Amino acid sequence: MQTVSIAMLVSYDGEPFCGYAKQEGLLTVQGELENALRIIFRRDVPTVCAGRTDAGVHAIGQVVSAELFDRELSDRTLRSLARSINALTHDGVFVKKVVVVPRGFSARFDADWREYRYRLTYGNNRPMLTSPFTWWVKSSRNLDIEAMSLAAKYMEGEHDFKSFCVALSAVGKNTVRRVNSIDVYNESVMGENGIVVRVVGTAFLHSMVRTMVGTLVEVGSGRRDPNWVQNVIEKCDRRAAGPTAPANGLVFWHVEYKGLPNLFADSNQED
Amino acid sequence: MQTVSIAMLVSYDGEPFCGYAKQEGLLTVQGELENALRIIFRRDVPTVCAGRTDAGVHAIGQVVSAELFDRELSDRTLRSLARSINALTHDGVFVKKVVVVPRGFSARFDADWREYRYRLTYGNNRPMLTSPFTWWVKSSRNLDIEAMSLAAKYMEGEHDFKSFCVALSAVGKNTVRRVNSIDVYNESVMGENGIVVRVVGTAFLHSMVRTMVGTLVEVGSGRRDPNWVQNVIEKCDRRAAGPTAPANGLVFWHVEYKGLPNLFADSNQED
Numbered sequence: 002m003q004t005v006s007i008a009m010l011v012s013y014d015g016e017p018f019c020g021y022a023k024q025e026g027l028l029t030v031q032g033e034l035e036n037a038l039r040i041i042f043r044r045d046v047p048t049v050c051a052g053r054t055d056a057g058v059h060a061i062g063q064v065v066s067a068e069l070f071d072r073e074l075s076d077r078t079l080r081s082l083a084r085s086i087n088a089l090t091h092d093g094v095f096v097k098k099v100v101v102v103p104r105g106f107s108a109r110f111d112a113d114w115r116e117y118r119y120r121l122t123y124g125n126n127r128p129m130l131t132s133p134f135t136w137w138v139k140s141s142r143n144l145d146i147e148a149m150s151l152a153a154k155y156m157e158g159e160h161d162f163k164s165f166c167v168a169l170s171a172v173g174k175n176t177v178r179r180v181n182s183i184d185v186y187n188e189s190v191m192g193e194n195g196i197v198v199r200v201v202g203t204a205f206l207h208s209m210v211r212t213m214v215g216t217l218v219e220v221g222s223g224r225r226d227p228n229w230v231q232n233v234i235e236k237c238d239r240r241a242a243g244p245t246a247p248a249n250g251l252v253f254w255h256v257e258y259k260g261l262p263n264l265f266a267d268s269n270q271e272d
Numbered sequence: 273m274q275t276v277s278i279a280m281l282v283s284y285d286g287e288p289f290c291g292y293a294k295q296e297g298l299l300t301v302q303g304e305l306e307n308a309l310r311i312i313f314r315r316d317v318p319t320v321c322a323g324r325t326d327a328g329v330h331a332i333g334q335v336v337s338a339e340l341f342d343r344e345l346s347d348r349t350l351r352s353l354a355r356s357i358n359a360l361t362h363d364g365v366f367v368k369k370v371v372v373v374p375r376g377f378s379a380r381f382d383a384d385w386r387e388y389r390y391r392l393t394y395g396n397n398r399p400m401l402t403s404p405f406t407w408w409v410k411s412s413r414n415l416d417i418e419a420m421s422l423a424a425k426y427m428e429g430e431h432d433f434k435s436f437c438v439a440l441s442a443v444g445k446n447t448v449r450r451v452n453s454i455d456v457y458n459e460s461v462m463g464e465n466g467i468v469v470r471v472v473g474t475a476f477l478h479s480m481v482r483t484m485v486g487t488l489v490e491v492g493s494g495r496r497d498p499n500w501v502q503n504v505i506e507k508c509d510r511r512a513a514g515p516t517a518p519a520n521g522l523v524f525w526h527v528e529y530k531g532l533p534n535l536f537a538d539s540n541q542e543d
Contacts, residue, residue, distance in 0.1 A: 012400040012464075059401055061463040087398075095398045127358075127366045129283040130330055130405050130523070134462060190461055191405060192332040192525060193283075252401070254463060 003071040006106045009034075009083070010265040011063040013094040015248060016133060020056040021063070030054075030094050034065060037089035041082070042073055051108045051256040052115055055208065057248030059134055062116075062255040064264075066108035098265045108256070112203075114181060116255040117210045119198040119246060120188070121218070130191040136214075136250035144196055144221035146185055151227035152220040153183035153198075155234065156213060163237040165213055166206035171239070179203045185217065196221075199254075208245050216243035274342040277377045280305075280354070281536040282334040284365040286519060287404060291327040292334075301325075301365050305336060308360035312353070313344055322379045322527040323386055326479070328519030330405055333387075333526040335535075337379035369536050379527070383474075385452060387526040388481045390469040390517060391459070392489070401462040407485075407521035415467055415492035417456055422498035423491040424454035424469075426505065427484060434508040436484055437477035442510070450474045456488065467492075470525075479516050487514035 013030050023032040031048060038046035051064040074082070079099040086096045121136040122128050123144040128135045138144070163176040180202040188197045198214050216233060219225045225243075233241045258264055284301050294303040302319060309317035322335040345353070350370040357367045392407040393399050394415040399406045409415070434447040451473040459468045469485050487504060490496045496514075504512045529535055 014400050014403075061400065093400075095400055097397050126283075126368050129285050129364075129366055130332065132285075133404065134401050191523065252462065 004068050004104070005071055005074060006066060006068055006102045006104050007079070007082075007099055008102045008106060008108060008264065009065045009067075009086075009099050010097045011065055011094065012061045012097060013059060013063065014133070015054065015057045015059040015093075015251075017091065017093045018056065020058075021050060021052075021054045021060075028091065030060075030063075031065075033090040033094050034086065034096075037086045038067065040089055041085050042069070049107050049109045051112050052205070052253050054251070054253050055248050058251045058253065059249075060253035063253050064108040064112075064256050064258075066102065066106050100265060102261065102264070106258075111258050111261075113257045113259040114201055114203055115205065115253070115257075116199065116201045117205070118252050118254045119200070119210060119214045119250050120190075120195050120252070121198075121214065121246070121250050122193065122195040123221075124194075126193075128193050128195070131193045131195060134249060134252065135193075135195055136247050138218060138222075140222070142222065144218065145223060146187065146196060146221065148223075148227050149185045149196075149198075149217045149221040152217055152225075152230045153185055153213075155228070155230040156180055156183055160234050161237055162206055162209055162234070164233050164239055164242045165209045165216070166239065167208045168239040170207040176206055176237075178206060178209070183213070211246040211248070211251060212239075212242050212244075214246040214250070218246065219243040275339050275375070276342055276345060277337060277339055277373045277375050278350070278353075279371055279373045279377060279379060279535065280336045280338075280357075280367050281369045281371075282336055282365065282367055283332045284330060284334065285404070286325065286328045286330040286522075288362065288364045289327065291329075292321060292323075292325045292331075299362065301331075301334075302336075304361040304365050305357065305367075308357045309338065311360055312356050313340070320378050320380045322383050323476070323524050325522070325524050326482075326519050329522045329524065330520075331524035334524050335379040335383075335527050335529075337373065337377050371535060373532065373535070377529075382529050382532075384528045384530040385472055385474055386476065386524070386528075387470065387472045388476070389523050389525045390471070390481060390485045390521050391461075391466050391523070392469070392485070392517070392521050393464065393466040394492075395465075397464075399464050399466070402464045402466060405520060405523065406464075406466055407518050409489060409493075411493065413493065415489065416494060417458065417467060417492065419494075419498050420456045420467075420469075420488045420492040423488055423496075423501045424456055424484075426499070426501040427451055427454055431505050432508055433477055433480055433505070435504050435510055435513045436480045436487070437510065438479045439510040441478040447477055447508075449477060449480070454484070482517040482519070482522060483510075483513050483515075485517040485521070489517065490514040 019027040184199040290298040455470040
């Protein structure tokens, strides 16, 4: 039987989910998607995602791939498939578009680079409209963005990021990763000030972005100098880095596939 | 006894509240603020707000005024007063700053102009991170922003806005208001596309902004021509206008007071 590979562009609010990866008896993004696919196709349809996110982490550009049989798409459009999935899943997850991709495509292994954005706010003002996706670092002082940007430069490039990985996940694993760029900038959203840490890299370790952000906040708050980060990297020990920033500030923003630019161009899919 | 007038800059997430105005036995913003003031000062402290908002409407720039006795401020700073109020109120409301204002100041009657912003999104993509403050007008078509801008021009200036007011609220009242400006523009927030309708005016009738938005969407969707709005205004009949847009897209953004520019400058208050 002929098969066809599809990729889904998925957004979700991390708050209600126990993370992306399915876990028996718990509400997860993968569990919701695969449950919908099982109802639609009356069989198990395994899926692969670009980046497994922890409980509470959001996504606006997650990509999930699956293999279907040709005949399973013969009586429906890709648009109607997206609609069916959305009708069957929790309101906190939404399939924006489904496209056909080259046979054997893997949302995980074919990824060229991934982008995460982390939003935080500093000071006395509790974020209100932005609180579901912002870490409020309560303090009477402002963060030093210049110092954070300097510190971030030490993280760019290829390094052993063992210090930025959940210790147990790092055991016996290759923890060398390449970070293409980190930008730290101010961004007002719905009238509320915040700082965004935008991280682009080929792949990331468990909790790596959140530990990078927690480490940058140590610098921005003045507790550490920017060049301390060099030291943190060299130690290859999770205890050397700053705390893990909370999950709700993190958004899986985008993933790019080699040879497949604009994979979901015009994600406002029409029939 | 000497008195002192204060103004508070207040933000709130409209979702948990049954509106701004206090109602016996219901969770309201005013109820929360006045309850906190009663606990702090051991007496009833009446408050006046710049704009009473309906259930579900948000605010990032609401202003609330009150009169205190001099001695009530003698043993505390304005910053510690804000902190005390915030410790005693529901998490959905936050006092960003408290300032002393000229004696007899009224947040309502001394307002020069008020600004509301309404956020909506059109198309097949359900907003995810922005859904708490966005009206999703589900449709396969895009909104025509040019047509909406043209239609909005008819609403600018001084008009009888009876057609845009909850019918019962308008009975026997002066429904002439002045709208200084309306801007309609695209704005991406957290990677999610939306359209913002920004309305500035001296004062507004009950549900006026939401009815203006509902009317502009009739035009943007192509169901009506821009000049139809001229007709709606002239009819002075609520039934002539479009539907009332949902509360959750609306944010009370800012209020300006004559002779008191930058009243809350640097709202990230220090001790």
